[in-house]
Amino acid sequence: MNAMRKMDRYRFRVSLPKRTSELVALIAISSTFFLFLHTRDLNTKLREMEVRLQPEDILTSNQLMSGNSAPAENGGVKAMMKLLQSTGEMSSLEPNQLNNTRKAQQDVVFFNRVPKVGSQTLMELLRRLSIRNDFGFHQDRVQRVETIRLAPEDQAALSALVSSYEPPSVYIKHVCFTNVSSFGLPEPIYINLVRDPIERVISWYYYVRAPWYYVERKIAFPDLPLPDPKWLKKDFEECVLSNDRECRYIRGEVREGIGDHRRQSMFFCGHHVDCLPFNTEGALERAKRAVEENYAVVGVLEEMNTTLTVLENYVPRFFDGASDVYWNEISRFNPINKNNFKPPVSEEVKDIVRKNFTKEIEFYEFCKQRLHKQYVALKLNKNKP
Ligand SMILES: *[C@@H]1O[C@H](CO)[C@@H](O)[C@H](O)[C@H]1NC(C)=O
Ligand SMILES: *[C@@H]1O[C@H](CO)[C@@H](O)[C@H](O)[C@H]1NC(C)=O
Ligand SMILES: *[C@@H]1O[C@H](CO)[C@@H](O)[C@H](O)[C@H]1NC(C)=O
Ligand SMILES: *[C@@H]1O[C@H](CO)[C@@H](O)[C@H](O)[C@H]1NC(C)=O
DSSP, X not given: OHHHHHHHHHHHHXXXXXXXXXXXXXXXXXXXXXXXXXXXXXXHHHHHHHHXXXXXXXXXXXXXXXXXXXXXXXXXXXHHHHHHHHTTOGGGOOGGGGXXXXXXXXXXXEEOXXXXXXXXXXXXXXXXXXXXXXXXXXXXXXXSSOOOSOXXXXXXXXXXXXXXXXXXXXXXXXXXXXXXXXXXXXXXXXXXXXXXXXXXXXXXXXXXXXXXXXXXXXXXXXXXXXXXXXXXXXXXXXXXXXTOGGGOOOTTOOOOSTTOTTOSTHHHHOSSGGXXXXXXXXXXXXXXXXXXXXXXXXXXXXXXXXXXXXXXXXXXXXHTTHHHHIIIIITTTSOOOOOTTOOXXXXXXXXXXXXXXXXXXXXXXXXXXXXXXXXXXHHHHHHOO
């Protein structure tokens, strides 16, 4: 594994000028491109459908914001301030130390978006900001089979692709954290978004059962059998309580395919084999390390205002005016809507799932605290004479 990485680095450093690396990236995506040509028109339609028919992903943040989440949002920040005061860290808190944007060596934002955390909204925000703030907007094409964990050569090709865009640019793809600099290429600005891991897994469960999801898949891949009606009707509570294999979350278990959607930490851990086993310390530590060392900002869906403020201040070249665009252009025109196929899930059942998601919850809390710290550091700076 290590040797392979070194080889990749060597190859890219030594023998590949910019043009050639673009070519390599092109070849690497050509298999997808083949499929893309076949279904180009379809994909355009699907993309439109996706925007129209994924109300939940787009709107959860609005629902959360228009609900009574304000106290919770401010509460988290206040608690962080108290904590920092009590430990004496408050006086030494500096935005610079929490600012990974400073480490970036190219003005390219790499948003390796996690599904079902409202990242569609952040993507739409970036699309609008790209016009306002004048930067390139690039996103991976819609893929029916999403591979988020890549072989080293594919990681190298992806890193080359990211580095091939003319800065300033943003590139968006569902993929595990890819350490671009480990391939001898300049460090981009990493951003992402997370969400309460239990809510996310429930959201995913009903998302794959919603008609628009499987009808789309059927259109794209006609040979796929339509799902069993019994499976479609199965509800999450029943699935957990009956110890159904689909809703069993076992520590150390490895389950690849649709990118192991149970864990958002997978998107931060990276492509290493240690990232595969569910709810393990090793995977958690890797994910935390990447957030700490590489990510400029990891936003939190439940705390959109804090997220937007932190993005505006820590990645200003791209996010200047983000709150304004978000509140005046995006949230205003999205009617409050819901995935009607998602029934409520009892706290009792959520608690059962929570017991097995300890590392995921820890990761989520870690990201939240980091966001709060970044936010508090800003406040401090403003209050300085
Ligand atoms: C977030 O900001 C918007 C616009 O400034 C405001 O209307 C809303 O009440 C805020 N929400 C929370 C939860 O603080
Ligand atoms: C990314 O790669 C660089 C260069 O090889 C290395 O120093 C760094 O520790 C890596 N970061 C992570 C999170 O793996
Ligand atoms: C939680 O983990 C325990 C121990 O591995 C297992 O017996 C149980 O079935 C799991 N529960 C769920 C809901 O995944
Ligand atoms: C973080 O670093 C970027 C790039 O140097 C800079 O534009 C931004 O103002 C910094 N933000 C904070 C809060 O330090």
